[in-house]
Amino acid sequence: MKPLLVSLFIGLPAMAQAGCFGSGEPLFHCTLNGGTKALDICLQGEVALYRFGPAQGTAELLLARPVTGVAMTPWNGIGRHLWEEVTFHNGSHDYLVSYSVDRLATGDAPVTEGRVIVAEGDSEVADLACDAGSVTEADFYPLFEAKLAAGELWCPETQSWGGACN
Template sequence: MKLAVAVLLAGLPAAAQAGCFGAGEPLFHCRIEGSARQVDICLQDGVALYRFGPMDGAAEMILARRVEDVDLRPWNGIGRWLHEALRFTNGETAYEISYGIDRLNETHVVEARIAIHESGREIARLACRPETVLGLDFMPLFEAKLAAGQSWCPEAGEWRADCVAQ
């Protein structure tokens, strides 16, 4: 699965380092459709960072979460659509970043969005401008979660410290 994702994404541009902080590793970047704002997701020293704000200014929001506290839904390795999502929580509010690529479409157009949930209910959905979506590499976060002692349990669809195949 890891190799298939790498091969498919190899032709896509790498994320802009400017969206990360210092030595942060870029995982995702996009500009919001119809807005002068952008979203950047970075990984640095076991901490995942979510930055939202104007392209040429200070961030309106920065969330820093230990990798154990970020919910990652990795691609299951099957199907036409390569799709992954991750979620940062801030109290009762959750910011879900997701992308999908139609593997059968030769242009590999990326669809990405940020969905904002409050108390479990979606209150906003922000579409990314497809030509600005960069990175699409959640594998470093996956590996950081493994290093932190979590295991992905595909049967249960969740991260656990003690995943046992069913």
């Protein structure tokens, strides 16, 4: 385990509770399964956190990754729906969290939908939609900025992170 992650896990019991624990910046939050489970994505400096588990209590899964170790697809600025997604890798499993907002929806406020897709290799293990109306945070732009600050470059032409766009 890298030193950065070791130092992050020193405070694990306090961090295992719901939400973004302490100074973390919330990027995404929703409930699932009728409010019995919660999903949070947070940013603490150069570390992105994925938390899934009971809405109240200890997380079932808590992943901490350097921002350079998290895949992210920012919104391309086109279309009716504003959407972004991030993927946390954990061994043979990937946890893809996404949200979508219909920018042209009528009514008091646009509806934000979210979900997490769990995959093992090329096989989808689970596709869990957030409970209707439960997405209270949905903004991965701070992660985008953190990836840029860490030296990664986003190439809109290829929709990928890497060196200079060619």
